[in-house]
Amino acid sequence: MNGLDVRAIGYSYGSKRALDGISLAVEPGRFCALLGPNGAGKSTLFSLLTRLIVTREGQITVAGHDLARHPRAALARIGVVFQQPTLDLDMTVRQNLRYFSGLHGLSGRRAAAAIDAALARLGMAERGDEQVRALNGGHRRRMEIARALVHAPQVLLLDEPTVGLDAAARAAITDHVHALAEAGMAVLWATHLVDEISPTDQVVVLHKGHVLFDGNAATLAGDKGLGPTFLSMTADTSAVPA
Ligand SMILES: Nc1ncnc2c1ncn2[C@@H]1O[C@H](COP(=O)(O)OP(=O)(O)OP(=O)(O)O)[C@@H](O)[C@H]1O
Incomplete structure (x- = not known):
């Protein structure tokens, strides 16, 4: 696969389980919103994807290169915008x-x-x-x-890139990055703001280190809308496997 492939990744900070066997794939030409509330594990996943931290649990592949076995080749194909x-x-x-x-x-x-x-x-x-x-x-x-x-790069990672920006600047950046995806890049965009997501985007909902949903934004939104659906999903702790 040419984009990003994450398989059964787990990570703990001491006794704190931050990610528990999460899998997701972003194909070239796709904008994938990694949607999760504070503490969901988004930044931990970004740290693993950029090898700031490493794990023995699971496998990450970037444009066909295994990140653990061929880190230089894999990292050369990643562009990253950190939160700070x-x-x-x-x-x-x-x-x-x-x-x-x-x-x-x-x-x-x-x-x-x-x-x-x-x-x-x-x-x-x-x-x-x-x-x-x-x-x-x-x-x-x-x-x-x-x-x-x-x-x-073939894969672009952005960790809450609109934090602190006004509405016009957020919209401009969101539009630019959607255009990069349309031009063929695999984009993973971490956010907790549903208005940054378009109906045709892929959405992965992350909550307490688990993937609760992976699919089309319009499907997730259903009749209730993306915001209310996301809120009720992440308020319901029983949705997270024990
Ligand atoms: N260095 C650390 N030591 C211990 N626990 C940590 C550490 N970093 C993160 N955590 C915990 O791991 C979990 C996932 O945190 P993470 O920062 O990855 O979430 P996040 O989705 O990026 O949240 P935010 O939107 O607030 O940045 C949280 O419970 C957090 O408290």
């Missing part, structure tokens, strides 16, 4: 992206072309020479997404 911004505010947008390109072995004209293409995809083509400090929160976030694209 990690930008150098005193450098320009392009300088930030050039530095990051270098970490991926890109330099010179190849790096410049990759940076231009990534900025254009996020509607940031005109902003390359601005100092990051001068950008608003929405544009800083877009720049971080552009930075995650410079090495042409």
Whole structure:
């Protein structure tokens, strides 16, 4: 499989079970919302997907590469936007992206072309020479997404990327990332906000380390709507296997 495949992953912090045998798959061209309330395990899963932490339970495959056995090949195919911004505010947008390109072995004209293409995809083509400090929160976030694209990954991971942004900036970023999925990328977007999800998106509902639902957003929404359905699912602790 060319996208992301997570099979029976488990993880505990000491005696605290954070993820308990979760499986999900995101195919190329799909926007998958990983929807879960606080403490569901979203950030733990992202840490496992990016190898900040490791587990012996289960298997993660990125674009056909086993993350545990071939981490370099697997990680090279992942672009990631973490919850906490990690930008150098005193450098320009392009300088930030050039530095990051270098970490991926890109330099010179190849790096410049990759940076231009990534900025254009996020509607940031005109902003390359601005100092990051001068950008608003929405544009800083877009720049971080552009930075995650410079090495042409096949899988894009975003951990609650709209935290702290106003409604217009959230909508713009959500639209941009949906367009990246439509262009062929496998996108995993962690959130607890249902208005970031489109009816045709894949949704994986995570609660207390368990997958409660994996399917189409419109199916999950049913007659009640996505918000009320999600709230009632995650309020009902009996929905979580013991
Ligand atoms: N370093 C840690 N040590 C102990 N427990 C932890 C640690 N990190 C997370 N946990 C616990 O693991 C569970 C999953 O946490 P995680 O941060 O992955 O959830 P989340 O869905 O990302 O939540 P949020 O939306 O608040 O970021 C929670 O019960 C949390 O308290």
